[in-house]
Each structure stands twice: as C-alpha cells, then as structure tokens.
Amino acid sequence: MGVGCTTVMHRRIALFSLLLGGYALDSAASPNFFHDPLGLTSGLSSLVPGSRATSLDKRAGKFDTMSNGSTVLWVIQDTYEGQTFFDSFGFYTDSDPTNGLVTFVDQQTAFNQGLAYVTSDNKVIMQGDNTTWLPSGVNRSSVRIFSNAEYNSGLFVLDLDMAPWGCGVWPAFWTVGSGEWPWNGEIDIIEGVHDNEHNQVTWHTAPGCNLTATSNFTGTIVQTNGVDNLQCNAFIDYNAGCGVTEWSRASYGPYFDSQGGGVFAMKWDADGIAVWSFYRAAIPQDIVQGEPNPSNWGQPVASLSPMGCNVTQYFANHSIIFDITFCGDWAGNSYATSGCPGTCPDRLMDPANFVNATWIINSLKVYKQATLSAGATNGAGHSGVALEMTGWILCIATVLHLVIMAS
Ligand SMILES: *[C@@H]1O[C@H](CO)[C@@H](O)[C@H](O)[C@H]1NC(C)=O
C-alpha cells in the first residue's frame, strides 16, 4: 500500500496551477512565493530544482528533523479503521504465552459472540466476554488479533476512545517481530493491569539492547529491587524487559477513559523508538489533520535511544497486536497487592467484572518516513524511501509537464 501517484497529484495539483498561473518557475529567487497560507507547498520547495527547504517551511510545522540533520515528512502508508478494520488482521487462537486465564477465540466466534465488531458509526470494538457466568477454573473468552502487514519502521498512531481495564484485566497494544521470540523484538505501547492509571511502555529483546537512562523522556524507568531495568534482554529478570511508566494519570485505565481516550503514537526510525500519549483534549493538531510531525510534540514519554540499542539489529518484521487477557503472569501475580477484592481466579467468574474490558478504536494509522533533504552530508540514500521519493519527483515532474503541455 504505497503512496500512489494519484494521492500525490491530488495534494499537489492545485499548487502547480498556482505556480504556473501566478509566477515564473524560477521561484527560488522569491522565498516569499513559498509562504502560502493554505500550506499547499509543504515539502514542495525542496523538490523544485534550485530551491531548498527554507525556515519558512519549517515554521509551517510539517517537517520532522532527524538527529542527523535530515528533513523528513511522514506520509500515510496504511489506515486501519471502520468496517474494513478486521480484514487486515488475523485472530490468534493458541493458548496465551503469558499464562492468562483466557480462551482466545477465532474470528467467526468473536463476531458471533459480539467480542469483535464495528459499530454503525465506525468504532472498532474488541472486548472480553462480559455476559457469561463461568464455573471455577474455566477460562474467559477474549480476543487477540495481529496485523497481516509487517513493519520495519514507521510512525504508528492509534486513536481510541477507550482502552480495557478492571481488576484481573490485562490488555496490550504492541508490536512483535516474526520468527522466534524475542529475536526480532517486542514493543509494548499500551499495557497495564487492574485499575492502574499509568501506562507502561516496554521493550523485550535479545541480549545486548539497553535503555539509555539519560535519554530525553518524561516517564520513570521500571525497577527491580530498586535498580533500573536498563537491559531489554528478555532472558533475564523473568522477562521484565526495559520498561518506562508514564507520568500522566490519564494514560491508562479509568482516567484515560473518562477523558474520552486519546492518541498513542510510536515512532520507530533511525533515531530509535519513542512513544507519546495524549489524552483527547491534548491531541496535537498535526495528528488531527493527518500530517503528524513528532518534532512538534515535545519529549516522548519513553524512548529507546540508538546509543544503547541498535534498533535495526534488534527489531524486525513487526506485526501489530491488540489483546485482552486475564490474570496470568502480570495481572495474576500482582493481584494480591493490587487492592482488588478476593483472588484473580475468583474474580474471573462474574461477567459484571469485565464491563470495562473493552477496546474502542477510532483509527490506527501507519505513516512512513519520506526524506526530503539529506542534511549536511549526503547519506547513501539508496533506501526504499529514497526510491519512493524519486517516484514522487518523477510523478510531480509528470504533472508539471502535463500542465505545461495544456497551457
Ligand atoms: C486456561 O488458561 C491456562 C493458562 O493460560 C491454560 O494453561 C489452559 O490450557 C487454559 N484452559 C483451556 C481449557 O484452554
């Protein structure tokens, strides 16, 4: 699902009419020419021969700047939303590797039992069974889905009204590499248990990938016995991984939901892997407008810097996963100290305990990076993205040619 020439043409064609109607093409002589209030020129001046991205463009706020000085634009790659959402996901039906007291059902069962559906106003719902009384020792039905598409970088933006929570409930929105776990890495973007209020972001990897404690992020590093878990190595500390707890009370559970949910964004590129979260009232306009620019968002809540982890080596071929499990390694083992009543297995029996074990998703959008200018020194640039940009330039040149022929 690449960016088609038609998409580019839609966004740019008005500009070329403007260009040809209003001014000579050697526009580099007049920087003001590119100061268009409609924002049509975003990304363009650096594509027109003889011009370059100006400070005006940067103030327009659509360009992201990489640590190596490159200017990049995030362009849409895949959109998962509405009635077609489940077409792009498989339903996982094996037992829960984290030992949850759960039965992950197949797609047909999920649809038939109302555990996965899309509402008439295009909200995507996934939930644990909240209607069936269970005898002691019987697992509760729920869903776990994985994207058919696999990714090796990108900006993943999830807009949701509600994330699951409640005593004994353990949901996650995460990505994981294909092949034998954990060799291609795991990125947990939303994860929590019970009625916690602070989301936890965690990386689980092969040995040798470490969190850099001095990286610029607002969250708190998760500790074991008073020591920061800096090693993401899944083979130590009972697979605690390297985690960061968000500062905001509105990042998980009842407060997140009572704010109307919000947006979680995970950026994975040559600068590492970072996560931001925004409750609804705080969602940046560039996200709302579908032109996300992480350099406008302030510090992330969590970040895995390339200083301690070669992300190309430790993360590959990631599928996107949503799940809701119950009890198990985290929610079960922490239950006694959670303030929740009784025991986790007992809690499982009454369906009324699971009325908030629900994902309500507006959209999941995956953007990819398009490099507009390669920074001070020119990198090799023979990447897929660079090739695609060549495609854009050819495409724009074609439009230009057609417009000239027609006039
Ligand atoms: C119930 O969940 C447990 C823990 O994940 C699993 O070992 C067991 O096989 C499950 N029971 C059934 C009948 O699926």
Ligand SMILES: *[C@@H]1O[C@H](CO)[C@@H](O)[C@H](O)[C@H]1NC(C)=O
């Ligand atoms: C943190 O941010 C400061 C200021 O932007 C920067 O100089 C420093 O290199 C950053 N540190 C890390 C570890 O990225």
Ligand SMILES: *[C@@H]1O[C@H](CO)[C@@H](O)[C@H](O)[C@H]1NC(C)=O
């Ligand atoms: C990660 O941390 C371990 C343990 O401190 C250390 O042996 C290893 O060299 C570190 N690796 C990197 C890439 O920083």
Ligand SMILES: *[C@@H]1O[C@H](CO)[C@@H](O)[C@H](O)[C@H]1NC(C)=O
């Ligand atoms: C990171 O890993 C990739 C793939 O294994 C390798 O090609 C690259 O040289 C590594 N980068 C650094 C800085 O070690």
Ligand SMILES: *[C@@H]1O[C@H](CO)[C@@H](O)[C@H](O)[C@H]1NC(C)=O
């Ligand atoms: C990722 O998937 C591609 C295509 O299936 C495969 O060729 C490649 O070896 C995989 N990479 C890793 C690191 O597993």
Ligand SMILES: *[C@@H]1O[C@H](CO)[C@@H](O)[C@H](O)[C@H]1NC(C)=O
């Ligand atoms: C579900 O959420 C509502 C609204 O926050 C709350 O009043 C109720 O106690 C929750 N129920 C459970 C079982 O968590």
Ligand SMILES: *[C@@H]1O[C@H](CO)[C@@H](O)[C@H](O)[C@H]1NC(C)=O
């Ligand atoms: C189960 O959850 C769904 C979705 O949140 C909700 O519409 C329904 O009312 C719940 N059922 C019960 C019995 O609470």
Ligand SMILES: *[C@@H]1O[C@H](CO)[C@@H](O)[C@H](O)[C@H]1NC(C)=O
């Ligand atoms: C900076 O990184 C981007 C993205 O990885 C790459 O396309 C670009 O060529 C790099 N620029 C330099 C100057 O190395």
